[in-house]
Amino acid sequence: MPQRPLHHQFPSDFVWGVATSSFQIEGAAHEGGKGESIWDRFCRQPGAIADASNGDIACDHFHRLESDLDLIASLGVNCYRFSISWPRVQALGHGEFNPGGLDFYERLVDGLKARGIRAFATLNHWDLPQGLQERGGWNDRDTVHRFVDYARHVQARLGDRLDGITTHNEPWVVAVLGHEQGSFAPGIRSRRTAAQVCHHLLLSHGLALQALRADGAKARLGIVLNLSSCVPATAMPEDIAAAAMADARGRRWYADPLFKGRYPGEVLAELGGDAPAVQPGDMAAIAQPMDYLGVNYYTRTVVSAGGEAWGARERGLPVTDMDWEVYAPGLTDLLVLLHRDYPGLPPVYVTENGGAFKDATLARGRVQDDDRIAYLREHIAAVAAAMRQGVPMAGYMVWSLMDNFEWASGYLKRFGIVHVDYATQKRTPKASAEWYRDFLTAWRG
Protein backbone atom coordinates (compact mmCIF):
# COMPACT_ATOMS: atom_id res chain seq x y z
CA MET A 1 0.00 0.00 0.00
CA PRO A 2 1.51 3.35 -0.96
CA GLN A 3 2.20 5.62 2.01
CA ARG A 4 0.52 8.98 2.24
CA PRO A 5 2.94 11.91 2.10
CA LEU A 6 4.93 12.13 5.32
CA HIS A 7 3.25 15.30 6.58
CA HIS A 8 -0.18 13.65 6.28
CA GLN A 9 0.86 10.86 8.62
CA PHE A 10 0.72 13.06 11.73
CA PRO A 11 -2.44 14.22 13.54
CA SER A 12 -3.34 17.91 13.73
CA ASP A 13 -2.55 18.06 17.46
CA PHE A 14 1.00 16.72 17.00
CA VAL A 15 3.69 18.73 18.75
CA TRP A 16 6.60 19.89 16.60
CA GLY A 17 9.52 21.65 18.15
CA VAL A 18 13.14 22.59 18.36
CA ALA A 19 15.24 22.07 21.48
CA THR A 20 18.15 23.72 23.29
CA SER A 21 19.61 23.83 26.80
CA SER A 22 20.63 26.71 29.04
CA PHE A 23 24.38 26.09 29.33
CA GLN A 24 24.75 25.39 25.61
CA ILE A 25 23.24 28.67 24.37
CA GLU A 26 22.72 31.32 27.05
CA GLY A 27 26.17 32.67 27.90
CA ALA A 28 25.92 35.51 30.47
CA ALA A 29 27.65 33.08 32.81
CA HIS A 30 28.35 35.62 35.52
CA GLU A 31 25.44 38.03 35.19
CA GLY A 32 22.42 38.88 37.29
CA GLY A 33 23.65 37.01 40.33
CA LYS A 34 24.04 33.68 38.54
CA GLY A 35 26.18 31.25 40.48
CA GLU A 36 28.84 28.97 39.06
CA SER A 37 27.67 25.65 37.62
CA ILE A 38 29.64 22.40 37.51
CA TRP A 39 30.03 22.95 33.75
CA ASP A 40 31.50 26.45 34.27
CA ARG A 41 34.03 24.76 36.57
CA PHE A 42 34.65 21.70 34.36
CA CYS A 43 35.42 23.84 31.29
CA ARG A 44 38.39 25.31 33.15
CA GLN A 45 39.96 21.90 33.67
CA PRO A 46 42.82 21.60 31.15
CA GLY A 47 42.00 19.13 28.38
CA ALA A 48 38.34 18.76 29.36
CA ILE A 49 36.93 20.58 26.30
CA ALA A 50 38.23 19.77 22.81
CA ASP A 51 38.70 23.42 21.78
CA ALA A 52 39.43 24.65 25.32
CA SER A 53 36.26 26.75 25.14
CA ASN A 54 33.54 27.38 27.71
CA GLY A 55 29.96 28.62 28.03
CA ASP A 56 30.73 32.19 29.09
CA ILE A 57 29.23 33.63 25.89
CA ALA A 58 28.01 30.58 23.93
CA CYS A 59 25.26 31.83 21.56
CA ASP A 60 24.70 34.91 23.73
CA HIS A 61 21.05 33.90 23.79
CA PHE A 62 20.58 35.61 27.17
CA HIS A 63 21.10 38.97 25.46
CA ARG A 64 19.36 38.09 22.22
CA LEU A 65 16.10 36.70 23.55
CA GLU A 66 13.68 38.76 21.48
CA SER A 67 15.35 38.12 18.12
CA ASP A 68 15.82 34.44 19.00
CA LEU A 69 12.10 34.21 19.82
CA ASP A 70 11.36 35.62 16.37
CA LEU A 71 13.79 33.10 14.90
CA ILE A 72 11.98 30.22 16.62
CA ALA A 73 8.62 31.53 15.41
CA SER A 74 9.95 31.85 11.85
CA LEU A 75 10.46 28.08 11.75
CA GLY A 76 6.75 27.43 12.15
CA VAL A 77 7.16 25.13 15.15
CA ASN A 78 4.42 24.93 17.78
CA CYS A 79 6.76 24.01 20.65
CA TYR A 80 10.11 25.08 22.08
CA ARG A 81 12.04 22.90 24.51
CA PHE A 82 14.56 24.78 26.65
CA SER A 83 16.15 24.34 30.05
CA ILE A 84 16.40 26.50 33.12
CA SER A 85 19.80 27.16 34.65
CA TRP A 86 19.49 26.20 38.32
CA PRO A 87 22.43 28.44 39.43
CA ARG A 88 20.78 31.40 37.68
CA VAL A 89 17.72 30.81 39.86
CA GLN A 90 19.56 29.85 43.06
CA ALA A 91 23.25 30.69 42.98
CA LEU A 92 24.48 27.97 45.30
CA GLY A 93 21.63 25.49 44.86
CA HIS A 94 20.75 25.91 48.51
CA GLY A 95 19.70 28.87 50.61
CA GLU A 96 18.40 32.05 49.01
CA PHE A 97 16.71 32.05 45.64
CA ASN A 98 18.13 34.74 43.40
CA PRO A 99 15.70 37.67 43.19
CA GLY A 100 15.02 38.12 39.51
CA GLY A 101 16.57 34.74 38.72
CA LEU A 102 13.46 33.65 36.84
CA ASP A 103 12.86 36.99 35.08
CA PHE A 104 14.66 35.86 31.94
CA TYR A 105 12.65 32.63 31.76
CA GLU A 106 9.41 34.49 32.36
CA ARG A 107 10.19 36.73 29.38
CA LEU A 108 11.03 33.63 27.37
CA VAL A 109 7.81 31.82 28.28
CA ASP A 110 5.65 34.90 27.75
CA GLY A 111 7.38 35.51 24.42
CA LEU A 112 6.60 31.95 23.34
CA LYS A 113 2.96 32.23 24.44
CA ALA A 114 2.60 35.55 22.57
CA ARG A 115 3.76 33.71 19.45
CA GLY A 116 1.46 30.74 20.00
CA ILE A 117 4.30 28.35 20.83
CA ARG A 118 4.15 25.74 23.62
CA ALA A 119 6.81 25.99 26.32
CA PHE A 120 8.53 22.80 27.51
CA ALA A 121 10.98 23.53 30.32
CA THR A 122 13.65 21.15 31.58
CA LEU A 123 14.73 21.75 35.18
CA ASN A 124 18.07 19.95 35.00
CA HIS A 125 20.01 19.85 31.76
CA TRP A 126 23.26 19.14 33.68
CA ASP A 127 24.31 22.61 34.92
CA LEU A 128 24.14 21.81 38.64
CA PRO A 129 25.16 24.67 40.95
CA GLN A 130 28.82 24.22 41.92
CA GLY A 131 27.73 25.10 45.47
CA LEU A 132 25.91 21.77 45.62
CA GLN A 133 28.85 19.89 44.09
CA GLU A 134 30.96 21.16 47.01
CA ARG A 135 28.48 19.35 49.26
CA GLY A 136 28.72 16.11 47.30
CA GLY A 137 26.50 16.93 44.33
CA TRP A 138 24.15 14.24 43.05
CA ASN A 139 26.00 11.65 45.12
CA ASP A 140 24.62 13.28 48.25
CA ARG A 141 21.03 12.51 49.15
CA ASP A 142 20.41 16.06 50.31
CA THR A 143 20.69 17.26 46.69
CA VAL A 144 17.46 15.35 46.03
CA HIS A 145 15.61 17.64 48.44
CA ARG A 146 17.34 20.75 47.14
CA PHE A 147 16.12 19.81 43.64
CA VAL A 148 12.53 19.44 44.87
CA ASP A 149 12.68 22.93 46.44
CA TYR A 150 14.04 24.37 43.19
CA ALA A 151 11.33 22.60 41.15
CA ARG A 152 8.58 24.03 43.39
CA HIS A 153 10.11 27.52 43.11
CA VAL A 154 10.05 27.36 39.30
CA GLN A 155 6.49 26.05 39.20
CA ALA A 156 5.24 28.73 41.61
CA ARG A 157 6.38 31.42 39.18
CA LEU A 158 5.91 29.83 35.75
CA GLY A 159 3.71 26.78 36.25
CA ASP A 160 0.57 28.47 34.98
CA ARG A 161 2.21 29.12 31.59
CA LEU A 162 4.33 26.02 31.00
CA ASP A 163 2.97 23.19 28.87
CA GLY A 164 5.54 20.68 30.03
CA ILE A 165 7.99 20.42 32.90
CA THR A 166 10.77 17.86 32.47
CA THR A 167 12.64 17.04 35.66
CA HIS A 168 15.89 15.69 34.21
CA ASN A 169 17.52 15.49 30.83
CA GLU A 170 19.33 12.17 30.27
CA PRO A 171 20.22 10.76 33.71
CA TRP A 172 22.48 8.25 31.89
CA VAL A 173 24.77 11.05 30.72
CA VAL A 174 24.96 12.65 34.17
CA ALA A 175 25.62 9.32 35.87
CA VAL A 176 27.87 7.54 33.36
CA LEU A 177 29.68 10.32 31.46
CA GLY A 178 29.78 12.62 34.50
CA HIS A 179 30.56 10.19 37.31
CA GLU A 180 31.82 6.91 35.82
CA GLN A 181 33.80 7.89 32.71
CA GLY A 182 34.49 11.45 33.85
CA SER A 183 34.36 12.91 30.33
CA PHE A 184 31.56 15.31 31.35
CA ALA A 185 31.16 17.47 34.48
CA PRO A 186 31.85 16.93 37.30
CA GLY A 187 34.57 14.62 35.90
CA ILE A 188 34.36 11.85 38.49
CA ARG A 189 35.45 8.27 37.72
CA SER A 190 33.70 5.81 40.00
CA ARG A 191 31.15 3.17 39.06
CA ARG A 192 29.84 3.16 42.59
CA THR A 193 29.31 6.94 42.63
CA ALA A 194 27.63 6.79 39.22
CA ALA A 195 25.11 4.20 40.45
CA GLN A 196 24.26 6.27 43.53
CA VAL A 197 24.01 9.46 41.46
CA CYS A 198 21.59 7.72 39.15
CA HIS A 199 19.40 6.61 42.02
CA HIS A 200 19.32 10.14 43.43
CA LEU A 201 18.42 11.62 40.03
CA LEU A 202 15.51 9.21 39.64
CA LEU A 203 14.41 9.71 43.26
CA SER A 204 14.48 13.50 42.88
CA HIS A 205 12.37 13.13 39.75
CA GLY A 206 9.72 11.12 41.63
CA LEU A 207 9.70 13.36 44.70
CA ALA A 208 9.53 16.47 42.50
CA LEU A 209 6.50 15.07 40.66
CA GLN A 210 4.78 14.39 44.00
CA ALA A 211 5.56 17.89 45.27
CA LEU A 212 4.58 19.68 42.05
CA ARG A 213 1.27 17.81 41.95
CA ALA A 214 0.61 18.58 45.63
CA ASP A 215 1.15 22.24 44.71
CA GLY A 216 -1.48 21.97 41.97
CA ALA A 217 0.59 21.35 38.83
CA LYS A 218 -1.03 22.53 35.60
CA ALA A 219 1.81 21.62 33.23
CA ARG A 220 2.36 18.04 32.13
CA LEU A 221 5.20 16.40 34.03
CA GLY A 222 7.78 13.93 32.75
CA ILE A 223 11.41 12.99 32.30
CA VAL A 224 13.73 12.74 29.29
CA LEU A 225 15.87 9.64 28.73
CA ASN A 226 18.56 9.16 26.09
CA LEU A 227 17.89 5.75 24.64
CA SER A 228 19.30 3.65 21.87
CA SER A 229 18.28 0.40 20.29
CA CYS A 230 20.87 -2.27 21.08
CA VAL A 231 21.49 -4.90 18.43
CA PRO A 232 23.93 -7.81 18.52
CA ALA A 233 26.86 -7.54 16.08
CA THR A 234 26.33 -11.16 14.98
CA ALA A 235 23.84 -13.96 15.59
CA MET A 236 26.30 -15.63 17.99
CA PRO A 237 24.72 -16.34 21.39
CA GLU A 238 27.42 -14.39 23.25
CA ASP A 239 26.76 -11.28 21.14
CA ILE A 240 23.01 -11.65 21.68
CA ALA A 241 23.58 -11.87 25.42
CA ALA A 242 25.91 -8.86 25.37
CA ALA A 243 23.31 -6.79 23.50
CA ALA A 244 20.63 -7.74 26.03
CA MET A 245 22.94 -6.68 28.85
CA ALA A 246 23.74 -3.37 27.14
CA ASP A 247 19.99 -2.76 26.78
CA ALA A 248 19.50 -3.52 30.48
CA ARG A 249 22.26 -1.10 31.50
CA GLY A 250 21.32 1.73 29.14
CA ARG A 251 17.53 1.56 28.87
CA ARG A 252 15.91 -0.70 31.48
CA TRP A 253 18.09 0.62 34.34
CA TYR A 254 16.20 3.92 33.87
CA ALA A 255 12.83 2.90 32.46
CA ASP A 256 12.13 -0.11 34.74
CA PRO A 257 12.27 1.96 37.97
CA LEU A 258 10.11 4.67 36.36
CA PHE A 259 7.45 2.31 34.99
CA LYS A 260 7.81 -0.84 37.13
CA GLY A 261 9.30 0.47 40.36
CA ARG A 262 12.36 -1.81 40.32
CA TYR A 263 15.90 -1.93 38.98
CA PRO A 264 16.69 -4.78 36.58
CA GLY A 265 18.10 -7.66 38.63
CA GLU A 266 20.88 -8.54 36.20
CA VAL A 267 22.32 -5.02 36.45
CA LEU A 268 22.06 -5.02 40.25
CA ALA A 269 23.91 -8.35 40.23
CA GLU A 270 26.61 -6.99 37.95
CA LEU A 271 27.07 -3.94 40.19
CA GLY A 272 27.35 -6.10 43.30
CA GLY A 273 28.81 -3.94 46.06
CA ASP A 274 28.57 -0.86 43.81
CA ALA A 275 24.76 -1.05 43.71
CA PRO A 276 23.09 2.11 45.02
CA ALA A 277 21.81 2.50 48.57
CA VAL A 278 18.03 2.45 48.27
CA GLN A 279 15.85 3.46 51.23
CA PRO A 280 12.36 2.10 51.92
CA GLY A 281 9.82 3.97 49.81
CA ASP A 282 12.34 5.17 47.22
CA MET A 283 11.22 2.84 44.44
CA ALA A 284 7.54 3.70 44.90
CA ALA A 285 8.43 7.39 44.80
CA ILE A 286 10.38 6.95 41.57
CA ALA A 287 7.47 5.14 39.92
CA GLN A 288 5.09 8.13 40.04
CA PRO A 289 2.75 8.14 37.07
CA MET A 290 4.11 10.44 34.36
CA ASP A 291 2.19 12.59 31.89
CA TYR A 292 4.75 11.92 29.17
CA LEU A 293 8.06 10.28 28.44
CA GLY A 294 10.71 12.19 26.51
CA VAL A 295 13.06 10.13 24.37
CA ASN A 296 16.30 11.49 22.93
CA TYR A 297 17.45 9.32 20.04
CA TYR A 298 20.55 9.81 17.92
CA THR A 299 21.80 6.37 16.92
CA ARG A 300 21.63 2.64 17.54
CA THR A 301 24.22 0.62 19.42
CA VAL A 302 25.80 -2.43 17.82
CA VAL A 303 27.07 -4.73 20.57
CA SER A 304 29.59 -7.55 20.48
CA ALA A 305 30.65 -9.70 23.42
CA GLY A 306 34.27 -8.73 22.92
CA GLY A 307 33.49 -5.04 23.24
CA GLU A 308 33.13 -2.74 20.27
CA ALA A 309 36.32 -3.21 18.27
CA TRP A 310 35.19 -1.11 15.32
CA GLY A 311 33.17 2.04 15.26
CA ALA A 312 30.42 2.68 12.72
CA ARG A 313 32.80 4.71 10.53
CA GLU A 314 35.33 1.86 10.39
CA ARG A 315 32.53 -0.54 9.49
CA GLY A 316 31.73 1.68 6.50
CA LEU A 317 28.31 2.74 7.81
CA PRO A 318 26.94 6.25 7.31
CA VAL A 319 27.90 8.43 10.27
CA THR A 320 27.48 12.00 11.48
CA ASP A 321 30.34 14.29 12.48
CA MET A 322 30.10 12.74 15.98
CA ASP A 323 30.87 9.36 14.32
CA TRP A 324 27.39 8.24 15.43
CA GLU A 325 25.79 5.90 12.91
CA VAL A 326 22.81 7.27 10.97
CA TYR A 327 20.20 4.59 11.50
CA ALA A 328 16.59 5.75 11.50
CA PRO A 329 14.91 2.30 11.77
CA GLY A 330 16.52 2.06 15.22
CA LEU A 331 14.17 4.82 16.39
CA THR A 332 11.11 2.82 15.34
CA ASP A 333 12.56 -0.31 16.96
CA LEU A 334 13.22 1.56 20.21
CA LEU A 335 9.75 3.14 20.40
CA VAL A 336 8.03 -0.17 19.65
CA LEU A 337 10.16 -1.88 22.31
CA LEU A 338 9.18 0.74 24.92
CA HIS A 339 5.51 0.27 24.05
CA ARG A 340 5.86 -3.51 24.36
CA ASP A 341 7.83 -3.47 27.63
CA TYR A 342 5.79 -0.88 29.49
CA PRO A 343 2.01 -1.33 29.26
CA GLY A 344 0.26 1.97 29.88
CA LEU A 345 3.20 3.90 28.47
CA PRO A 346 2.24 7.61 28.58
CA PRO A 347 2.40 9.80 25.46
CA VAL A 348 5.93 9.82 24.07
CA TYR A 349 7.76 12.84 22.70
CA VAL A 350 10.99 12.51 20.79
CA THR A 351 12.54 15.38 22.72
CA GLU A 352 15.84 15.35 20.80
CA ASN A 353 16.84 14.05 17.40
CA GLY A 354 19.27 15.45 14.91
CA GLY A 355 22.85 15.32 13.78
CA ALA A 356 26.14 17.15 13.77
CA PHE A 357 27.35 17.52 10.19
CA LYS A 358 30.33 19.32 8.75
CA ASP A 359 28.25 22.12 7.37
CA ALA A 360 30.21 25.06 8.72
CA THR A 361 30.93 26.13 5.15
CA LEU A 362 28.72 29.13 4.89
CA ALA A 363 28.94 29.78 1.16
CA ARG A 364 27.40 33.05 0.01
CA GLY A 365 25.25 33.21 3.12
CA ARG A 366 23.88 29.69 2.65
CA VAL A 367 24.38 26.30 4.35
CA GLN A 368 23.16 23.52 2.11
CA ASP A 369 23.00 20.72 4.74
CA ASP A 370 21.39 18.02 2.64
CA ASP A 371 22.73 15.30 4.95
CA ARG A 372 20.84 16.86 7.87
CA ILE A 373 17.64 17.16 5.81
CA ALA A 374 17.88 13.46 4.93
CA TYR A 375 18.54 12.61 8.58
CA LEU A 376 15.51 14.54 9.83
CA ARG A 377 13.19 13.22 7.12
CA GLU A 378 14.19 9.60 7.78
CA HIS A 379 13.78 9.92 11.53
CA ILE A 380 10.41 11.69 11.27
CA ALA A 381 9.33 8.81 9.00
CA ALA A 382 10.57 6.41 11.70
CA VAL A 383 8.29 8.14 14.21
CA ALA A 384 5.35 7.72 11.82
CA ALA A 385 6.22 4.02 11.48
CA ALA A 386 6.13 3.65 15.27
CA MET A 387 2.72 5.34 15.38
CA ARG A 388 1.40 2.86 12.84
CA GLN A 389 2.48 0.13 15.24
CA GLY A 390 0.46 1.67 18.04
CA VAL A 391 3.07 3.68 19.96
CA PRO A 392 1.38 6.73 21.55
CA MET A 393 3.57 9.38 19.89
CA ALA A 394 2.75 12.97 20.80
CA GLY A 395 5.59 15.07 19.44
CA TYR A 396 8.99 15.45 17.83
CA MET A 397 11.68 18.04 18.55
CA VAL A 398 14.83 18.70 16.55
CA TRP A 399 18.16 18.99 18.34
CA SER A 400 18.98 21.75 17.92
CA LEU A 401 17.49 25.15 17.15
CA MET A 402 20.98 26.49 16.49
CA ASP A 403 24.65 25.52 16.59
CA ASN A 404 25.83 25.68 20.20
CA PHE A 405 28.31 24.55 22.86
CA GLU A 406 28.47 20.79 22.32
CA TRP A 407 29.83 19.89 25.78
CA ALA A 408 33.25 18.18 25.67
CA SER A 409 33.39 18.89 21.90
CA GLY A 410 33.13 22.63 22.53
CA TYR A 411 32.05 24.58 19.45
CA LEU A 412 33.57 22.08 17.01
CA LYS A 413 30.35 20.13 16.42
CA ARG A 414 27.35 21.81 14.88
CA PHE A 415 23.88 20.35 15.53
CA GLY A 416 21.83 23.43 14.61
CA ILE A 417 19.28 23.82 11.85
CA VAL A 418 20.35 27.47 12.20
CA HIS A 419 24.02 28.31 11.67
CA VAL A 420 25.74 30.50 14.26
CA ASP A 421 28.79 32.58 13.37
CA TYR A 422 30.37 32.83 16.81
CA ALA A 423 32.48 35.86 15.87
CA THR A 424 29.41 37.98 15.11
CA GLN A 425 26.61 35.87 16.67
CA LYS A 426 24.84 36.09 13.33
CA ARG A 427 22.17 33.41 12.92
CA THR A 428 21.58 31.98 9.43
CA PRO A 429 18.87 29.37 8.93
CA LYS A 430 20.35 26.39 7.08
CA ALA A 431 18.59 24.59 4.25
CA SER A 432 17.36 22.10 6.89
CA ALA A 433 15.53 24.93 8.71
CA GLU A 434 13.79 25.83 5.46
CA TRP A 435 12.96 22.18 4.88
CA TYR A 436 11.48 21.83 8.39
CA ARG A 437 9.45 25.03 7.96
CA ASP A 438 8.11 23.83 4.59
CA PHE A 439 7.32 20.41 6.05
CA LEU A 440 5.35 22.03 8.89
CA THR A 441 3.52 24.33 6.48
CA ALA A 442 2.45 21.27 4.48
CA TRP A 443 1.41 19.44 7.69
CA ARG A 444 -0.71 22.39 8.77
CA GLY A 445 -2.44 22.11 5.39
Ligand code: PNW
Ligand atom coordinates in the same frame (compact mmCIF):
# COMPACT_ATOMS: atom_id res chain seq x y z
C1 PNW B 1 22.44 14.99 24.33
N1 PNW B 1 26.49 9.94 24.28
O1 PNW B 1 23.67 14.62 24.89
C2 PNW B 1 22.08 16.23 25.09
O2 PNW B 1 20.81 16.21 25.67
C3 PNW B 1 22.35 17.49 24.36
O3 PNW B 1 22.60 18.51 25.29
C4 PNW B 1 23.49 17.30 23.38
O4 PNW B 1 23.91 18.48 22.79
C5 PNW B 1 23.01 16.30 22.34
O5 PNW B 1 22.60 15.09 22.96
C6 PNW B 1 24.06 15.97 21.28
O6 PNW B 1 25.18 15.37 21.86
C7 PNW B 1 24.31 13.43 24.69
O7 PNW B 1 27.74 9.96 24.35
C8 PNW B 1 25.70 13.44 24.80
O8 PNW B 1 25.90 8.85 24.06
C9 PNW B 1 26.42 12.28 24.68
C10 PNW B 1 25.76 11.10 24.43
C11 PNW B 1 24.37 11.08 24.33
C12 PNW B 1 23.66 12.25 24.45
